[in-house]
Amino acid sequence: MAVHVVDHPLVRHKLGILRKDSTSTSEFRSVSNEIARLLIYEATKGFSTEKHTVQGWAGPVEVEAISGKMVTIVPILRAGLGLMDGVLDMIPGAKISVVGLYRNEETLEPVEYYAKLARNIESRLAIILDPMLATGGSLIATIDILKKRGCRHICSLNLVCAPEGIARVQAKHPDVEIYTAAVDSHLNEHGYIIPGLGDAGDRIFGTK
Numbered sequence: 001m002a003v004h005v006v007d008h009p010l011v012r013h014k015l016g017i018l019r020k021d022s023t024s025t026s027e028f029r030s031v032s033n034e035i036a037r038l039l040i041y042e043a044t045k046g047f048s049t050e051k052h053t054v055q056g057w058a059g060p061v062e063v064e065a066i067s068g069k070m071v072t073i074v075p076i077l078r079a080g081l082g083l084m085d086g087v088l089d090m091i092p093g094a095k096i097s098v099v100g101l102y103r104n105e106e107t108l109e110p111v112e113y114y115a116k117l118a119r120n121i122e123s124r125l126a127i128i129l130d131p132m133l134a135t136g137g138s139l140i141a142t143i144d145i146l147k148k149r150g151c152r153h154i155c156s157l158n159l160v161c162a163p164e165g166i167a168r169v170q171a172k173h174p175d176v177e178i179y180t181a182a183v184d185s186h187l188n189e190h191g192y193i194i195p196g197l198g199d200a201g202d203r204i205f206g207t208k
């Protein structure tokens with residue numbers, strides 16, 4: 001598995017806005033989607049294109065179109081919805097597969113309560129959306145769900161990652177690539193990323 005930290009002045013600037021505790025819900029929402037656009041730009045770099053000719057204003061002109069890539073984006077409820085619009089801005093034709101997980105309070109492991117996946121998932125690239133890759137439990141469970149349904153090409157978009165979460169995902173699913181704006185220092189005793197963004201779901205939904 002490779003971790004791609006999208007190291008770009010725009011990403012670093014926007015992440016700084018998210019880190020500020022005083023950033024409003026509306027700004028947090030819009031900046032999260034702006035970063036999602038920049039992460040998806042990087043994540044789709046390897047897409048192949050095919051040449052064809054169109055009628056341009058001055059005559060026939062050769063252009064390129066993305067070929068052979070069917071995409072589904074997979075927001076993990078609920079915080080993953082906060083990255084969805086940004087990604088759809090760039091890939092408007094993507095199908096949306098939604099996954100919902102809750103935490104079993106005894107085992108502390110995520111349990112699936114909802115999964116409505118796009119058709120032909122086995123021939124799609126699945127792009128999982130979750131702002132925070134913390135312990136890695138939700139991401140691993142989502143990858144498990146997708147793979148069980150035959151999906152073989154999976155990547156993950158996360159605003160911020162903890163090294164502990166990356167290591168867990170890497171150990172279980174070494175084939176899954178991660179695109180992120182930052183790998184932070186560590187997880188605290190409550191499973192929050194330090195310095196992180198706080199509870200990203202609360203900040204996106206205004207329930208802080």
Ligand code: URA
Pocket residue numbers: 079132134191192193194196197198199200201
């Ligand atoms: N989920 C969050 O929203 N924030 C964290 O820091 C960890 C998990």
